[in-house]
Amino acid sequence: MKAIELTDIELRLIEGCRKKHAKSQEMLYKHFYGYAMSISLRYCKSKDEASEVLNDSFMKVFTKVHQYDTKKSFRGWLRRIIINTAIDFYRKNEKHTHHLDVEYADREEDSTGDVIDQMSADEIYALVQSLPNVYRITFNLYEIEGYSHEEIGEQMGIPAGTSRSNLSRAKQKLRLLIKEHFGKKYEAYIR
Amino acid sequence: MKHIYDNQNGDQNHHKSSEERFTERFREVVQNYEPVFEPADWSAMQSKLAAHNEKDRKAVVFRRLAVFATMGAAAVILLFGGYQFLDNSSNTISTQNSNQGIAFQENSIRNQNSINTNSTDDKTNTQNNLAENLAKNTNQNTQNKKDTQNFTKTKSYSESKIEESNNNQKNNSLITNTENSNFSITSSNNQLASNSTFNSNKQEQLTGSLLNENSNINSNINSNIEEAKSNKMLSVLKLEKQKFDLFADVKPKEITLPKLEIDETIIASTNQNEELIRKNPVASAIGKWRIGAALMAMTNIYKSNGKQRMNYTNGYGVMADYQIAKRFNLSAGAVYTQKRIDIEEPLSIPTIANGFNPNTNDDAWVKKNKTQINWQLLDLPIHLRYNAIQTDRNKWFVSAGTSNYFFLKEHYESDYTVSTQDIYDPRLTRTQEVVRQRETQSALQLFATINVSAGLETSLGKHLTLQVEPYWRFPVRSLGSEGVFVQTGGLLTRINFAL
Numbered sequence: 001m002k003a004i005e006l007t008d009i010e011l012r013l014i015e016g017c018r019k020k021h022a023k024s025q026e027m028l029y030k031h032f033y034g035y036a037m038s039i040s041l042r043y044c045k046s047k048d049e050a051s052e053v054l055n056d057s058f059m060k061v062f063t064k065v066h067q068y069d070t071k072k073s074f075r076g077w078l079r080r081i082i083i084n085t086a087i088d089f090y091r092k093n094e095k096h097t098h099h100l101d102v103e104y105a106d107r108e109e110d111s112t113g114d115v116i117d118q119m120s121a122d123e124i125y126a127l128v129q130s131l132p133n134v135y136r137i138t139f140n141l142y143e144i145e146g147y148s149h150e151e152i153g154e155q156m157g158i159p160a161g162t163s164r165s166n167l168s169r170a171k172q173k174l175r176l177l178i179k180e181h182f183g184k185k186y187e188a189y190i191r
Numbered sequence: 192m193k194h195i196y197d198n199q200n201g202d203q204n205h206h207k208s209s210e211e212r213f214t215e216r217f218r219e220v221v222q223n224y225e226p227v228f229e230p231a232d233w234s235a236m237q238s239k240l241a242a243h244n245e246k247d248r249k250a251v252v253f254r255r256l257a258v259f260a261t262m263g264a265a266a267v268i269l270l271f272g273g274y275q276f277l278d279n280s281s282n283t284i285s286t287q288n289s290n291q292g293i294a295f296q297e298n299s300i301r302n303q304n305s306i307n308t309n310s311t312d313d314k315t316n317t318q319n320n321l322a323e324n325l326a327k328n329t330n331q332n333t334q335n336k337k338d339t340q341n342f343t344k345t346k347s348y349s350e351s352k353i354e355e356s357n358n359n360q361k362n363n364s365l366i367t368n369t370e371n372s373n374f375s376i377t378s379s380n381n382q383l384a385s386n387s388t389f390n391s392n393k394q395e396q397l398t399g400s401l402l403n404e405n406s407n408i409n410s411n412i413n414s415n416i417e418e419a420k421s422n423k424m425l426s427v428l429k430l431e432k433q434k435f436d437l438f439a440d441v442k443p444k445e446i447t448l449p450k451l452e453i454d455e456t457i458i459a460s461t462n463q464n465e466e467l468i469r470k471n472p473v474a475s476a477i478g479k480w481r482i483g484a485a486l487m488a489m490t491n492i493y494k495s496n497g498k499q500r501m502n503y504t505n506g507y508g509v510m511a512d513y514q515i516a517k518r519f520n521l522s523a524g525a526v527y528t529q530k531r532i533d534i535e536e537p538l539s540i541p542t543i544a545n546g547f548n549p550n551t552n553d554d555a556w557v558k559k560n561k562t563q564i565n566w567q568l569l570d571l572p573i574h575l576r577y578n579a580i581q582t583d584r585n586k587w588f589v590s591a592g593t594s595n596y597f598f599l600k601e602h603y604e605s606d607y608t609v610s611t612q613d614i615y616d617p618r619l620t621r622t623q624e625v626v627r628q629r630e631t632q633s634a635l636q637l638f639a640t641i642n643v644s645a646g647l648e649t650s651l652g653k654h655l656t657l658q659v660e661p662y663w664r665f666p667v668r669s670l671g672s673e674g675v676f677v678q679t680g681g682l683l684t685r686i687n688f689a690l
Contacts, residue, residue: 019563021563022240022561023560023561023606023624023626025240026233027624029233029236030228030233033228033233034226034227034228035225037225037226037232038221038224038225038226041226042221051229051232051235054232055232055235055236058236059236059239059240062240063243116212116213116216117216119216121220121223121224124213124216124217124220125220127213143214143217143218144217144218144221171214174213174214178213
């Protein structure tokens with residue numbers, strides 16, 4: 001992934017944050033809010049939780065900004081912080097992982113492709129958010145961030161096999177959710 | 192990351208399951224999806240930051256207290272240590288003095304003993320003399336008894352008188368023995384002897400004449416007794432006078448002895464002092480130079496938005512001392528320091544906003560929220576120091592003077608909130624946050640502060656001294672181009688090299 005170079009204003013904002021300059025902190029927050037929130041929403045099951053994770057992440061950014069190396073991508077650094085915060089958030093809130101019952105959907109060729117293409121970003125995010133926490137995180141880490149199961153297992157403190165299993169279950173759950181969503185849409189369409 | 196776009200091509204899209212197609216769609220969405228900013232989230236963040244800053248502030252206060260406590264403890268230890276040094280030095284001096292006193296007393300006692308010995312010898316001599324005289328008296332008495340016996344054989348009536356005379360003589364001799372009066376005894380004995388001779392030679396004279404003679408003898412004896420008594424008084428007086436004379440002889444010696452010792456000490460100490468001045472870097476000597484490296488830990492105190500604020504900083508530089516009088520030093524130096532000051536200015540000032548945004552009309556309010564000041568300056572103090580207490584290793588001093596500030600760099604960063612009316616729709620008001628920075632270079636402010644301090648300078652070796660000096664600097668004028676009154680207090684530590 002190619003690191004996006006910081007603009008002059010971003011560098012100045014980071015410098016201001018290093019000096020604990022309140023205005024710089026505010027401007028940095030606003031500047032990276034959209035980017036950070038889009039990541040946080042993927043890992044959280046609701047907007048409220050996403051906001052909490054986001055603010056916790058920015059707090060880490062403001063307190064650890066002196067550790068940031070300006071030669072590297074700030075966005076990458078910020079994303080890493082948000083992901084770690086989200087993992088910590090769910091690890092803290094869920095003392096043990098439940099084996100969730102997944103209602104298996106038939107793996108068959110379906111005609112939901114067009115519907116998926118027409119889904120809005122909010123609908124897609126809503127579907128992902130409706131996944132159980134562990135599945136959602138695993139799905140994001142594997143499918144979006146591109147981590148291997150070994151890396152995911154290391155981050156989440158679980159074996160790589162469990163990560164594979166979680167991903168498989170996440171996809172099965174998604175299939176079910178899409179089918180449900182397609183059904184609703186289809187019903188709405190035929191009416 | 193290796194797997195994300197594996198096995199993906201257009202031909203296979205028709206054979207993909209719904210979740211695979213969803214995943215692809217999800218990836219596409221993620222690339223471009225950015226939710227709009229929600230102020231509520233920032234409000235929550237501000238609360239979080241405020242709580243964190245408060246916690247941070249408490250930690251800073253605690254750290255400052257810890258630093259203050261450490262500095263205080265160090266100062267107390269130094270003061271106590273210095274006092275101990277001082278106390279030990281004075282104890283040594285007093286011990287030396289008391290030793291001299293003891294020596295003097297011992298000498299006096301020895302002299303006194305010799306005096307007593309002398310007087311004892313005198314007494315012994317006197318007693319010996321008395322014993323000799325007593326023996327003489329005894330012999331004389333024996334002779335008198337013999338004479339009396341002869342006299343009894345010839346004249347019985349005079350016997351009783353002779354016995355009376357002998358008794359008187361015995362009494363006299365007893366008195367004389369008791370009172371150590373040789374002279375009276377000798378005289379009485381002589382008289383008695385003459386009386387006895389007289390009696391023996393005049394055996395055949397008439398009873399009347401004998402009675403007269405005897406009465407004369409009696410009167411003579413009585414007068415002798417009186418004389419003996421007066422002689423006794425005289426001898427006592429002589430003895431007392433002798434004692435007095437002995438003390439009179441001793442006293443001048445007692446006075447002169449320590450005098451000689453003190454003179455020698457003074458001479459010795461003068462030489463020692465010259466040696467000390469030469470060797471001791473703390474010792475005062477007019478015209479002496481001391482050059483030192485100074486380290487200052489300081490607290491800047493200023494007012495912001497009506498509240499007192501403070502921050503910590505350090506300074507380092509060089510300082511030099513010149514001894515202008517026995518107890519006075521002139522001190523000067525250059526200390527580099529940075530002062531960071533945050534001034535909050537929450538008042539809105541109606542200003543032409545064009546300076547901030549050229550697209551606005553004149554009806555604008557510019558609120559200067561906060562100014563962050565960063566000064567890099569040289570503190571150039573000139574102090575007069577009075578060395579209140581001086582020992583061979585320590586100096587306790589008070590110092591006063593002024594500081595001139597040479598600003599190497601003044602940096603100001605101000606945050607403004609510019610509220611403007613929309614140029615096309617005056618009902619709309621827009622706000623804009625603007626940060627402005629400016630710098631000024633090289634400005635000298637004379638007599639910026641009045642300085643007071645007190646401290647201790649102690650010797651570390653042949654040429655080095657350590658100086659610890661708590662100080663306070665009161666602002667005489669506002670500093671910098673923004674005009675801020677800044678008090679400074681702290682601890683100056685110096686290592687001096689005495690030339």
